[in-house]
Amino acid sequence: MHIEQLYTGCLSEAAYYVESNGEAAIIDxxxxxxxxxxxxxxxGAKIKxxxxTHFHADFVSGHLDLSKATGAPIIYGPQTxxxxxxxMxxxxxxxxxxxxxxxxIHTPGHTLESSCYLLKDKSGKGYAVFTGDTLFVGDVGRPDLAQKGELLSSEDLAGMLYESLQEKILPLADDILVYPAHGAGSSCGKNIGASTQSTIAEQKQTNYALQSQSxxxxxxxxLEGLAEPPQYFPINAAINKNGYDKLDEILQRALQPLSTKEVEDKSHQDNVWVIDTRNKETFVQGFIPxxxxxxxxxxFAEWAGSLISFDKKLILVTEPGMEQEAMVRLARVGFDKMIGFLEGGFEAWKDAGLKTDMIIDVEVDExxxxxPFDEHLLVIDVRKEIEFADGHVKDAVNIPLSSLTDPASMSPIEDTDNIYLHCQSGYRSVIAASMMKKQGIHNLRNIVGGWKAIAQEKKIKTAKSPAILN
Structure with a gap:
């Protein structure tokens, strides 16, 4: 028996390779x-x-292409x-x-068809259970992601999940290994633990959802404290249910080198977005307006899916040699309208003498x-509401990054405001700055180090939301 977890960090997703005596199964x-x-x-094994485990909402699965490549059947649980x-x-x-x-093991609750897969050794004893989004380390799958047409409330699915855990998961032997589909950072759970595997015994002791309760x-x-799910979740679930173009075909269309003139011409079209994938320190120093x-x-992929409309045509700016990596990651969350990349990267754009923009970085001491002296100063915190509630700059305005796709989110901003943006450490605030600039808001600065740096600066007054203080 051989098990390998293949983990994709930027999506916190775990797929599994399971093999015995020359026969293999791929899970998720x-x-x-x-x-x-x-x-x-x-x-030297054959994929059988x-x-x-279910129709994934946070990424496009490889079930169709893998089945075509190997002849292996695609297996889902009941009610699929x-x-x-x-x-089925x-x-x-x-x-x-x-x-x-x-x-x-059919375990409805996260979705109707959600199922776990119990691996048994040659004696028939349970060895490991692949729990998909039913059970995570320290958490369970969200029951509020029902797809359109299922006519089920979050409470209905949560009730099903309770019964699945009580009747199907808790009776499993304590020494059985638990292999979930996601780790920390995934939006498929509320607060998934750092580890990507566990045991039934450990989860019985530490997972809030497996404790004795009505x-x-x-x-x-x-259901309490669930953040709004990323906007691309229903799109990905539908793709996984209805089918998709082969990845090779998408990449063949997408991996087209574009000259600076072509990028300049296309970037002015309403349905074309230019996505710059370089690191934040390099981006702020200069980028295509x-x-x-x-x-x-x-x-990367999660924020792209959360912030970019799937009807947009995408042109990528990457470090040379990273074009295919970026496009594969976009395809993982369902983007299929990538039309090319800037040949030669941003250096080619600069060398052509074309206009550039930049973001002003400021240190926290500035x-x-x-x-105390700028009456028009406005601190915008783009972290999640729960992060903001746990501590923020006094009088700061919370505009979570995920809400910036809604023009109404800009309503607190006046033309005279001097905007200082921050997130937790700097990645999200640079995304936010670029989005604001695209909407014509240019009087802004990015605070280097984000909240981590601000919290250490004793001269800046901070506060917590009353719900956190009480």
Missing amino acids: PMRDIESYLALAEKR YVFE KANFAFK AKDGECFPLGDCSIEV KEDFIKVV GSIFIGLDGR LAMDI
């Missing part, structure tokens, strides 16, 4: 399937099954409805894999000096 594959094919070839050929397994059905087997109490606690920063060194 990403859209770019080469790593699974290469691993099976390296180990493609298991999906999809527009492609798949095997029964609750408790077992699939032989070499000397082992994989049992389907169904009513569980529903209340699992109107381009949006989303750096590859952060949660903010401290300006606050």
Whole structure:
């Protein structure tokens, strides 16, 4: 028996390669399937099954391409409805894999079709359970992501999740390994733990959702404090349910080198956005006017899906050689209208003598000096509401980055304001600055180091929201 977790950090997503006696199964594959094919070839195994725990909302799965490449059937749990050929397994059905087997455990709650897969050794003893978004380390899957047409409330799904955990997960043996589909940072849970694996015993002891409580109490606690899900979640879930173009075909269309003149001409079109993927320190020093920063060194794909309309045509500015990496990451969350990249990168744009823009970085001590004397100074905190509530600059305005797609979010800003932007450490505030500039707001500065630096500056008054103080 051999298990490998293939973890994609920028999406906090875990896919799994499970092998026994030359036969392999892939659980929850990403859209770019080469790593699974290469691993099976390296180990001399044949991929026999493609298991999906549910219709993922945070990324486009590789189930279709992997099935076509290997001939392996796609397997979902009960109550699955999809527009492609798949095997709908029964609750408790077992699939032989070499000397082992994989049992389907239907666990509705995160979604209707959500299922876990219990790996049993050759003696039939449970060894590991692949829990998808039903059970995370320290958390459970959100029950508020029901797709259009399911006619189920969040409370309905939360109640189903309670029953799934009580009847299907808690009875499992304590020594069984737990392999979830996501780790910390994923928006599929509320507060997922740092580890990407655990045991049933450990989760019984530490996971709030597995503690002794009534169904009513569980529903209340699992639904409270949920942030608004990223706007691309329903789009990705629909793609996974309805099908998609092959990744190779998308990349063939997307990997087109564009001259500076072509980029300049196309960037003025309303339906074209220029996305700059360089690191934030480089971006702020100079960029194409109107381009949006989303750096590859952060949660690139998630923020792209949250902030960019899927009907936009995208041109990328990257460090030379990073074009395909950026486009694969965009395709992972469903973007398929990428039309090319700036050949030669931003250096080519500068060398052509074309107009550039920049963002002014300021250190936190400069903010401290300006606050008492600038009556038009406005601090905008682009962190999440829960981060803002836990501590913020006194009189700061909270405009979470995810809300900047709504023009109404700019209503607190006056033409005379001198804007100082910050997030937790600097990545999100540079995205926010680029988006504001695209909307014509240029009188802004980015605070280097964000809240981490501000909290250390004793000359700046800070506050907490009353709900946190009480």
